[in-house]
Amino acid sequence: MVKERLKRSIAVQKSSGLHRNPITIDKQIGSRVLVDGKKLINFASNDYLGLSQDTSWQKTLGECFAAHSSSGTSSRLVTGHGGFTEDVERQFAEFFGYDEAIFLPSGYQANLAVVWGLCSPAETLFYDKRIHASMAQGLAQTGSALKGFAHSDLAQLDRKLTAARAENPVVLTESLFSMDGDLLKTDEFAALRKKHNFFGVVDEAHSFGALGNNGTGISRDCTDIAVGTFGKAFGMFGAFILMPEGFKEFFHNFSSPVIYSTAMPEAHAAAAAALLKKLPTREPEREHLALVSAFLRSELEDAGFTIQGDAHIVSIEIGDEAKAAEIAEKMREDGVLAFASRYPTVPMNKAVIRVSMTALHSTADVHTFVSSIRGWYDRT
Structure with missing residues (x-):
C-alpha cells in the first residue's frame, strides 16, 4: 500500500x-x-x-580539521560543550554586534531552535507570510497566537500589532528574502519595534557575508535575534544564532533542536574563527x-x-x-x-x-x- x-x-x-x-x-x-x-x-x-x-580558504579549512577534533561526540548538554567552541562563539557574537552566539548543524535547525525554544502560548507571533519554511513549519507547535502579515507589508504589520495589543509580541521576518530577493526595510522595521516594543527575530542567512559592513548583515539595529548560515556566503557548513545576553542559557534548557543534537565539532569552531579574519578582506x-x-x-x-x-x-x-x-x-x-x-x-x-x-x-x-x-x- x-x-x-x-x-x-x-x-x-x-x-x-x-x-x-x-x-x-x-x-x-x-x-x-x-x-x-x-x-x-x-x-x-x-x-x-x-x-x-577559493583555494586558500579550502586550505585553511583543511588545516582546521587536521588540527582539531572532527566530531562533537555528543550533545552540548552531555559532554559536547567545548571551551574552545564557547570562546569562538563569543568572538562571533562580538563581530556581529550581539551578546551571545550558538553554532548548530544547519539553518533549518537554527530557525526551528529559535521558534521552538523562544515561543510559547505566552507570546503572539507576527510573521511575514514569505518567511522561510524552516520558520513557518515550526509555528504551529509553539502554541502561540499566530498572525501573519502580507509579504514585506510593514504598514499591515503596524495595523495588526495595534489591533492585537499583545503583551508579548514577537515578529519573525528575513533581511533578504530567499525567494523574492527583496530587502527588509530596516528603518521602518526599527521604528515599528520602538513603537510596539516587539521582540524581533530576523533570518539573515542570505545577507550575512554579502551585505553590510564587513559582511555583518543589515538588521543589527532593528532586531533582537538574528539567524545565519555558514553554507552560503561563508563557504562552509552549519549555522548560528546571534542573541541577547542570557538567551543562550535559555536555549540550552528549552530548545529541543539544541538539547537533542550532537554538538558541532571543535574543527568547525576553528574554521569559524578563521572566517572572522577572512570576512573583512572580501x-x-x-x-x-x-x-x-x-x-x-x-x-x-x-x-x-x-x-x-x-x-x-x-x-x-x-x-x-x-x-x-x-x-x-x-x-x-x-x-x-x-x-x-x-x-x-x-x-x-x-x-x-x-x-x-x-x-x-x-x-x-x-x-x-x-x-x-x-x-x-x-x-x-
Whole structure:
C-alpha cells in the first residue's frame, strides 16, 4: 500500500509540473559546474562571495580539521560543550554586534531552535507570510497566537500589532528574502519595534557575508535575534544564532533542536574563527557582487521581464509551474544552470526562475543568461 501511494504521489507531481529531480553536479569550476560532461554557468548557487571555490580558504579549512577534533561526540548538554567552541562563539557574537552566539548543524535547525525554544502560548507571533519554511513549519507547535502579515507589508504589520495589543509580541521576518530577493526595510522595521516594543527575530542567512559592513548583515539595529548560515556566503557548513545576553542559557534548557543534537565539532569552531579574519578582506568581492547583480536586474528589465529583487537574489516571474520547469531545463542547452522555484516554495501559479548571483559571475555571464531565458521564454 505504501509503495503504491508513493507511486501515485510521484505521478501527480509529474503531471502538475511540480516533480523535483535534483541534478548531479560532477565538479565545480569557479562560476561553472560540470553536469553530465557539460559545463554550465551556475546561477543557482548561494556561494555569494565565491569562498567555497577559493583555494586558500579550502586550505585553511583543511588545516582546521587536521588540527582539531572532527566530531562533537555528543550533545552540548552531555559532554559536547567545548571551551574552545564557547570562546569562538563569543568572538562571533562580538563581530556581529550581539551578546551571545550558538553554532548548530544547519539553518533549518537554527530557525526551528529559535521558534521552538523562544515561543510559547505566552507570546503572539507576527510573521511575514514569505518567511522561510524552516520558520513557518515550526509555528504551529509553539502554541502561540499566530498572525501573519502580507509579504514585506510593514504598514499591515503596524495595523495588526495595534489591533492585537499583545503583551508579548514577537515578529519573525528575513533581511533578504530567499525567494523574492527583496530587502527588509530596516528603518521602518526599527521604528515599528520602538513603537510596539516587539521582540524581533530576523533570518539573515542570505545577507550575512554579502551585505553590510564587513559582511555583518543589515538588521543589527532593528532586531533582537538574528539567524545565519555558514553554507552560503561563508563557504562552509552549519549555522548560528546571534542573541541577547542570557538567551543562550535559555536555549540550552528549552530548545529541543539544541538539547537533542550532537554538538558541532571543535574543527568547525576553528574554521569559524578563521572566517572572522577572512570576512573583512572580501570587500572587493562584495562590491563586484553588488555591481554584477545590478547589471543583471537592469538587463532583465530592458528585456521586458517582470522581476523582483534588491540585491544578489533576483526572482523572474513566469507563473505556470510546468513552463518554469521547462524553461530551466531548456536553458541548460545554452550552458546555463538556473532554478525553477515552484509550489509549495512559492504560491501556486506564481512560479519563478530564481537567480543567485555570486562574485564569480561576469557581465558576459549575465549576457548569456539574459539571452538564454529570453529565447526560451518566447518558445515555451
